[in-house]
Amino acid sequence: MGNVPTKLDQDGNPIEPVSRPGYPSGTTGPSSTGTTISTQSGNDTKTRNRRASSLVSSFLNTGNRYRSGSMQDGTYHSPHKRRSTKEKEQLKEQHARNILVKYDESVDGGFMAPFGSYSYDKLDYDTTVVKSLIIQRRLAPFYTPLQDFDSSWSREELLKIVDGLPLHASFDENPEEFEDIPIGDLNKSNFDHLINKNVSKKEYRNMHSKIFKARLYRKRIIWQETENESFLETKLEVREGKAQNSYLPSDDLKFDLYSNGSECPICFLYFPEPLNYSKCCQQPICTECFVQIKRAEPHFPHEEVDPTKPIKDDSEKDPNLLTSEPSNCPYCATANFSIVYTPPLTRKVGIQGIPPARYISSEINPEIIEPLQKDKNENVTTPISNNIVSSDDIRPDWETKLNKERIRLARRSANATAIHVSNQLIDPDYTSTSNDTTMSSSKRSTNTTSRHGSNSASRGSRQRSRQSMNDLENQMIQEAIRLSLEDEQQNKSPKKK
């Protein structure tokens, strides 16, 4: 981290990153749920005790939050600011606009947005960071790939192929995901009338988000098609001699780009050199593949297990153990994948360079041609030590995501235990079977031996609830449970995505 000039966080990151000075990337700040971070999984009872103690504070937090009736007062409970649905949607639209390929926004013959080899929902990198890295020539631009390359092609053959390249790959117009989702009139921003008013609040929100997604998907196709058309029309006009356009690449530029290229070892597509190269083992990678490489979703550390002992269920683990390692180099597995890019010296065209139409092969010094942008600053060329870009640099929100997942899990396990304890308060003989997932028959209600070893924990809490609580505490906890249950009803989201 630290190499990125500005992080405007404009593209759909739902929450503001928690500022935690003093904690370098890769380590974890102090826990926000009131439990301590444990470096190893510990034995079962230890984990349970830790969980139990954190639960009480969770109850009380939940209670406090509701009592005060204001979200702001719950900040110690959830350290991120919530954005309204509308704000989130605006950010998502902005993100969709930022990944449009525009022929008049190019750097050294490539573009500011990906060609479309990967699906739209996987383009979740920070577009502002990536664009600025491309303009600074610290990351190769998104070149339009060739499906194949044959070194025996003549200049004319190659130019003909390059001239026929589209700005963006074709779209899946009707993905299964949005098959039955109405999108209404895309020119109107309000689409509430598409949703049945009689459904529950949760279902309404759900439907709203699905329609929004389907509309955005459609809108983005239309936006990109508009760009494609404008590109095609300009090309035609220039070819017929009706107009001149400084953004369209000269034949020299097209030839120099594509006569000297290589295959990206990940997508097997052919790109102009120089590509990005892995810092550790100097293997090439195109920018479109590079922006796909990211940390794994937050997960519990993988442990080698003793097959003679029962496996612990994820729901019994401490949420603070959730981790997310930096991505590894795809070629040599070195941790914290980073690339180095050395920009072409003889080909500084497009943004902060000469107009692509005026590029002439390198016998002539390109510097004598007037730059495309007046505000060009030659001193912007970055020192070598700064030429490394890591996977985390282009997704600076990874830590926020990790913390969010920890909170979600902590809340879920608190809710599960709340239900459990409340059942015991109502019926002391109740035994939880909520962890019993196999359910081969209606055994669920009568099952007395839980498969995942949660029974000893439940016995423990039952004793606690019978003996050690005085009346006042009992009331407080019951109130907290009630609120927690309400909370769960509201928060239970049926779909993961």
Next chain:
Amino acid sequence: MSKIPRSFRLLEELENGEKGLGPESCSYGLADADDNTMTNWNGTILGPPHSNHENRIYSLAIECGPEYPDQPPKVKFISKVNLPCVDQNTGDVIVKDFHTLSGWKRSYSMQTVLLDLRKEMATPSNKKLPQPKEGSTF
């Protein structure tokens, strides 16, 4: 979108069921853990609240044939239940009377079926239907 083959789709469903990713109001699992064709499954539905099904647990048998998920599974109640879309003699869910099966889509899953059956139990016209003795089977 490419089409995920039957077996990997069923393995996905199995894993989601084992991890308990879905809602707690229903669950499912393989009937025979040794059957690598993954054809027969058991399902359960926890009766919806504020209905005659409240607190009841219904067992079902689900059969995912060789054409699943292009074709819907065969669904049958083991526990007795009084619903218009359930054959009162056999417990079979009647395809034409249950929109999830009659309008089957590849993206639907066993979880979709169970959740939609649960919704069926809670509709205004169905929730007060007299129900057979709890624990009886077809």
Next chain:
Amino acid sequence: MASLPKRIIKETERLVTDPVPGITAEPHDDNLRYFKVTIEGPAGSPYENGLFNLELYLPDDYPMEAPKVRFLTKIYHPNIDRLGRICLDILKTNWSPALQIRTVLLSVQALLASPNPNDPLANDVAEDWIKNEQGAKAKAKEWTALYAKK
């Protein structure tokens, strides 16, 4: 994506033109992301002389996501369960987009040669393997003869 990515087309071609000894992989005509696979049991292992059928599927996000691979032939192995699921790190957390169908299948073959009972998928088999390795290997050999006939 609507069309088959170039990478999958090229990998498939290369599997045909430059096959891996002891391994075959061929896409289904109606689903070019879905492969019929056979792997010969490695020499010197209890699976020697067996021919194992597998299936392999390249999900939408391949190569950013690992291929899905499953044994169709019954096999007695601590890292392969009764449904044919394989516990292999490169298919899960250690997947890299630089790996290919070819390298995945070679790794599966290598897993047959060196089982790892400490990271099991089939707990009962792993337990057997740790407590009585000779017996477990004999059983693996027996199953190979029974189910993995060439």
